[in-house]
Amino acid sequence: MGVLAKSSPSSNPMNLQLIFATIPTSTICFMDGVHPTHNVQPAYGWIQKGIRKEVPANSGRSRINLSGILDVISHKVLIQEDKMLNAEATIGFFRKIEAAYSGKKRYISFAITPGTTGIRL
DSSP: OOOGGGOOTTTOSSOHHHHHHTGGGEEEEEEEEEOOBOSOOOOOOOOOTTOOOOOOOOOSOOBOEEEEEEETTTOOEEEEEESSOSHHHHHHHHHHHHHHTTTSSEEEEEEEOTTOSSEEO
């Protein structure tokens, strides 16, 4: 079994052997929040010079806010839409995850933290 980020297995907080040994009673999920717009955003086009082309669109200010997880063991996906992605929405989403995995002793969730390039546990 590999060692993450060139660390020694004894100092590694994410000991993979321990994690995979608990798979029957645990699961591993990757979690993230997204804010996609539902508007056309043309990047390129072949338009004759001097001719104006318009793309019908809405106001462009409407976004949906989604929290989601991907279970890497079962490939199950959970998604929740909220008015805003804040602490309250995140706590509510964790409650939804707990309800979905009530038969598991624990679930390990990896989340991307805004402003960083790493994964935090």
